[in-house]
Amino acid sequence: MKNEVQKTSLITVLLCVCAVAWTMEWPLPEAELIRNFGYNDRGRPVLGFVFEGDGQVLAADTGELIFSRSEKNTASRLPSALGAWSAIDHGDGLVSIYGRYKDEDTVQPRQRVNTGMPVATAGRSGWSGRDGLYFMLYDRRERRWVNASMVINPLPDTQPPQIFGVQLRNTGNMTEDRVIEVNQLRNIGQGRYAVSVNTIDTQFESRGLPLAPHRIVCSINGEEVGVLSFETISTWDGRLMVNRNGLFPAQRVYANPFEIAEVQFNRGQAQLEIIVYDIAGNSQNTNVRIIID
Numbered sequence: 001m002k003n004e005v006q007k008t009s010l011i012t013v014l015l016c017v018c019a020v021a022w023t024m025e026w027p028l029p030e031a032e033l034i035r036n037f038g039y040n041d042r043g044r045p046v047l048g049f050v051f052e053g054d055g056q057v058l059a060a061d062t063g064e065l066i067f068s069r070s071e072k073n074t075a076s077r078l079p080s081a082l083g084a085w086s087a088i089d090h091g092d093g094l095v096s097i098y099g100r101y102k103d104e105d106t107v108q109p110r111q112r113v114n115t116g117m118p119v120a121t122a123g124r125s126g127w128s129g130r131d132g133l134y135f136m137l138y139d140r141r142e143r144r145w146v147n148a149s150m151v152i153n154p155l156p157d158t159q160p161p162q163i164f165g166v167q168l169r170n171t172g173n174m175t176e177d178r179v180i181e182v183n184q185l186r187n188i189g190q191g192r193y194a195v196s197v198n199t200i201d202t203q204f205e206s207r208g209l210p211l212a213p214h215r216i217v218c219s220i221n222g223e224e225v226g227v228l229s230f231e232t233i234s235t236w237d238g239r240l241m242v243n244r245n246g247l248f249p250a251q252r253v254y255a256n257p258f259e260i261a262e263v264q265f266n267r268g269q270a271q272l273e274i275i276v277y278d279i280a281g282n283s284q285n286t287n288v289r290i291i292i293d
Contacts, residue, residue: 024060024152025115027098028122028133031055033155033203037147038212038230038242043254045233045240046212047145048097048136057101057120057133059113060152063090066110071103071125082134083126086119093141100128144234149214149279157280161201161213166274166286168193171262182272187291192264195226196256201278215277218261220270226261228253265292 031053039046067087071080082099086107089095102123113119124131137146168180172192180188195218200210218226229243233250240250244260253259260274270292275285 024096024148025058026152027051027058027060027096027135028053028055029058031122031132032209033211034132034209036211037145037149038233039210040212040254040257043251045242045250045254047233048134049148050132050134051122052130052132054122054131056118057098057122059088059115059117059119060096060135060148061088061090062114063088063096063112064110065107065113065119066095068107068109081127083124083128084120085126085134088113088119093139094146095138095140097134097136097138099134099136100124100126101133102131139232142232142234143236144232147214147231147279150231154280155203157203157278157282159202160282160284161199161276161278163274163276163284163286164198164200165257166272166288167196167198167256169196169256182288182290187293188265190265190267190292192262194256194259195261195263195272195274196259197274197276198257199276199284201276213276214279216258216260217275217277218263219273219275220263222271222273225263228258228260265290267292 028051031051033049034052035046035050037046037048065086066089070084084101084103085097085099087095087097098120101120103125104121107113107119122131122133137148139146166182168182168188170178170191171194197216199213201213202209202211212230214230216228217224227245232243234241234247241247242250242253244253270290272288272290273285275283277283
């Protein structure tokens with residue numbers, strides 16, 4: 001697990017360095033971002049950006065179009081979750097995926113595309129209920145989905161995330177698996193608790209749509225005990241794994257708003273602090289003093 005944490009930290013550093021030297025463009029510039037990477041979609045993480053709107057879908061960066069699927073021209077009668085979709089290989093294993101757009105003729109595979117070149121038209125196909133686009137980045141070498149926010153040209157954002165509540169769930173007592181809202185109850189029994197945070201981020205120029213933050217940190221008495229990072233989501237044996245102090249099953253983390261740590265509380269007092277960051281560096285924090293009986 002220690003090696004996994006070190007590897008993840010190195011990946012984060014490399015991605016940040018790349019983001020400084022190289023950026024992608026927005027694939028649907030005039031549309032609105034309604035879901036982002038890591039958003040909790042009824043217990044599952046969103047693996048990319050979901051846009052609502054119309055316009056031409058543009059290549060986010062130079063590369064080779066390696067795949068293009070039209071629902072009209074497929075022999076299968078089963079609908080695809082992505083509907084009509086295309087994939088562009090940008091080298092070094094990084095692939096951008098564009099899906100759920102209008103099902104029509106698109107750029108054909110094995111063609112070289114440049115940044116900003118139209119590859120499709122925003123619309124509706126697959127498991128989509130509105131016109132728009134589903135955009136994702138995938139690292140084929142490491143088998144992980146990558147948060148495009150780290151490499152795409154950033155939007156102006158001065159609004160910090162919001163924290164609606166912090167919950168504790170007793171995981172050490174099988175007969176008392178109850179959820180405690182820490183803002184309503186300051187006394188708890190000693191034991192092991194899962195810490196969950198109900199939080200969202202909103203971008204300054206949007207209409208206040210809820211988005212996932214970029215990083216959540218949990219500290220007890222000034223010591224960091226849990227970090228949930230929305231930078232990559234890995235795939236292992238068909239399961240999604242998120243970075244929570246190492247790789248952790250997404251099914252567990254996303255069972256609640258965001259489960260970020262499991263902590264042992266012993267008798268006495270504890271100062272619980274939660275800090276939530278967005279991709280622009282804005283932050284929001286909350287502090288709660290807890291008495292453990």
